Amino acid sequence: xxxxxxxxxxxxNTAMVLAGTTxxxxxxxxxxxxxxxxxxxxxxxxxxxxxxxxxxxxxLVGLALGVEGRSLPLLLxxxxxxxxxxxxxxxxxxxxxxxxxxxxxxAVLSCFFGLGVVLLSVVQALPxxxxxxxxxxxxxxxxxxRSGEAATLAVLALAALAGVALFFKELRLLAFDEGFAxxxxxxxxxxxxGLMALVTLVTVAGLQTVGLVLIIALLITPAAAxxxxxxxxxxxxxxxxxxxxxxxxxxxxxxxxFQNLPxxxxxxxxxxxxFMASLFFAPARGLLARTLRRARLRASLGAAP
Amino acid sequence: xxxxxxxRTRNFIPPADAGVSPLSVTGLSVAYHRQLALRxxxxxxxxGGLVAVVGPNGAGKSTFxxxxxxxxxxxxxxxxxxxxxxxxxxxxxxxxxxxxxxxWDFPVNALDVVTMGxxxxxxxxxxxxxxxxxxxxxxxxxxxxxDYARRQIGQLSGGQQQRVFLARALAQEAxxxxxxxxxxGVDAATEQTILAVLRELEAEGRTVICVHHDLQTxxxxxxxxxxxxxxxxxxxxxxxxxxxxxxxxxxGQRASGLSLLS
Numbered sequence: 168x169x170x171x172x173x174x175x176x177x178x179x180n181t182a183m184v185l186a187g188t189t190x191x192x193x194x195x196x197x198x199x200x201x202x203x204x205x206x207x208x209x210x211x212x213x214x215x216x217x218x219x220x221x222x223x224x225x226x227l228v229g230l231a232l233g234v235e236g237r238s239l240p241l242l243l244x245x246x247x248x249x250x251x252x253x254x255x256x257x258x259x260x261x262x263x264x265x266x267x268x269x270x271x272x273x274a275v276l277s278c279f280f281g282l283g284v285v286l287l288s289v290v291q292a293l294p295x296x297x298x299x300x301x302x303x304x305x306x307x308x309x310x311x312x313r314s315g316e317a318a319t320l321a322v323l324a325l326a327a328l329a330g331v332a333l334f335f336k337e338l339r340l341l342a343f344d345e346g347f348a349x350x351x352x353x354x355x356x357x358x359x360x361g362l363m364a365l366v367t368l369v370t371v372a373g374l375q376t377v378g379l380v381l382i383i384a385l386l387i388t389p390a391a392a393x394x395x396x397x398x399x400x401x402x403x404x405x406x407x408x409x410x411x412x413x414x415x416x417x418x419x420x421x422x423x424x425f426q427n428l429p430x431x432x433x434x435x436x437x438x439x440x441x442f443m444a445s446l447f448f449a450p451a452r453g454l455l456a457r458t459l460r461r462a463r464l465r466a467s468l469g470a471a472p
Numbered sequence: 473x474x475x476x477x478x479x480r481t482r483n484f485i486p487p488a489d490a491g492v493s494p495l496s497v498t499g500l501s502v503a504y505h506r507q508l509a510l511r512x513x514x515x516x517x518x519x520g521g522l523v524a525v526v527g528p529n530g531a532g533k534s535t536f537x538x539x540x541x542x543x544x545x546x547x548x549x550x551x552x553x554x555x556x557x558x559x560x561x562x563x564x565x566x567x568x569x570x571x572x573x574x575x576w577d578f579p580v581n582a583l584d585v586v587t588m589g590x591x592x593x594x595x596x597x598x599x600x601x602x603x604x605x606x607x608x609x610x611x612x613x614x615x616x617x618x619d620y621a622r623r624q625i626g627q628l629s630g631g632q633q634q635r636v637f638l639a640r641a642l643a644q645e646a647x648x649x650x651x652x653x654x655x656x657g658v659d660a661a662t663e664q665t666i667l668a669v670l671r672e673l674e675a676e677g678r679t680v681i682c683v684h685h686d687l688q689t690x691x692x693x694x695x696x697x698x699x700x701x702x703x704x705x706x707x708x709x710x711x712x713x714x715x716x717x718x719x720x721x722x723x724g725q726r727a728s729g730l731s732l733l734s
Contacts, residue, residue, distance in 0.1 A: 204578060333597045336591060337596070343574060343575075343578050346573055347588065349542065350541045351644070
């Protein structure tokens with residue numbers, strides 16, 4: 168069975184990486200749909216950039232506690248915490264001041280990322296610290312991924328998918344009409360927290376592979392591409408999951424074949440190809456279909472007596 | 473159906489003869505940024521009937537509705553629905569927001585939107601069943617939109633979109649309805665449909681509180697008015713309230729020509 172597959176002979180590790188990145192892509196595409204529809208795409212960008220100081224601080228905490236080498240769960244926990252803190256800052260600023268959300272996002276994102284970059288260079292200058300691996304979180308790396316890590320990634324991604332499946336109707340209501348949901352007594356801020364938790368889950372899962380700079384692309388690009396294909400939310404989720412999964416899988420394969428290519432960037436470029444193809448050729452809302460429809464309508468004008 | 477009953481009984485409706493108002497607002501004040509948008513509004517809605525909330529632009533009509541529903545924070549004041557705090561009575565409330573408040577390009581069809589009115593009865597993490605879709609179809613039928621159930625909402629006209637929003641509120645099967653300008657900018661056919669539905673709701677003993685901008689149609693359609701101009705100007709039965717003096721209080725001098733309405 169395995170021999171028939173195109174990636175046969177690549178070894179157990181590559182197969183694991185492939186499975187992990189595919190699962191990540193599926194989860195990111197699906198969860199990303201709600202961020203796009205709720206117009207929160209940039210919040211997830213702030214979240215991912217804001218994970219950097221958390222990663223470095225978690226590394227320092229591990230060092231102080233005497234943890235052997237770099238402990239991935241500890242680093243990811245730090246990433247999730249500082250990402251969540253950044254989102255809380257953005258929400259506090261937009262709630263209590265008159266600053267528009269995009270300005271709040273810009274300010275918070277750059278503040279956290281700047282802090283992360285400074286902390287990172289400080290840590291790398293420490294003589295005792297073996298901080299070489301930390302830089303991998305910025306642009307991602309799959310070459311160094313162990314099977315256990317890939318499996319963790321797949322589990323995190325599946326958890327995010329399960330969350331979307333379970334709360335599909337609540338997320339749809341929240342994204343479409345928050346005011347109505349609140350009037351009907353739905354705890355919308357808890358929904359939002361849940362949605363941000365799903366995004367955090369996907370972001371943290373993708374940090375190692377895609378890296379914190381580009382993970383936004385895996386969340387947003389498949390969702391944006393899928394919107395061209397359909398007017399049904401359920402189908403949009405499926406298409407976005409498919410595009411995300413294919414991008415993750417194909418990207419991982421390409422970067423395994425050509426050793427020097429960074430996996431995160433390749434995955435994102437594959438997703439961008441899907442986006443471009445959808446933009447032009449999707450039958451429902453693509454530019455080509457739209458042009459043809461208009462041309463046909465114009466022709467029918469001429470045919471009329 | 474059993475579950476539906478169970479969720480409904482959480483809300484409390486006193487017997488009709490107990491004289492408890494469906495909505496009682498006490499000392500409601502709302503501030504936007506530096507100034508008061510509403511000052512100290514106290515009012516009790518009559519049981520069963522159509523109430524128009526009227527007043528000039530910027531009088532705080534929508535703000536009143538949103539503050540009552542808890543969608544904008546109140547500076548002070550309490551809101552009770554059938555004698556209990558609003559938070560315990562959410563299941564008795566139906567809401568038609570302003571049409572402009574949502575993105576009509578959203579990937580859902582008319583039936584999806586109407587079914588959202590049933591989510592409270594369906595409950596957390598549960599699937600939408602055929603029974604709820606049938607209830608959604610019935611609501612669409614009541615507003616004459618059954619033929620458009622599978623249409624993506626962006627492909628509907630403004631009037632049709634407004635009817636979908638009304639159908640969603642009907643699907644909520646509420647006792648007390650809040651509607652924010654349901655007749656604003658709709659075509660004549662839609663206006664007739666909406667007015668007919670409002671009268672049906674009234675005949676069923678429900679209470680409808682409607683922000684309304686068009687004084688011309690108030691007397692013909694509504695039983696009561698709540699007249700606002702950043703505070704309560706007057707409230708009561710239409711016939712006695714739409715007086716020259718009240719209109720001048722609410723609208724200023726330029727309203728004197730409207731006195732023919734009363």
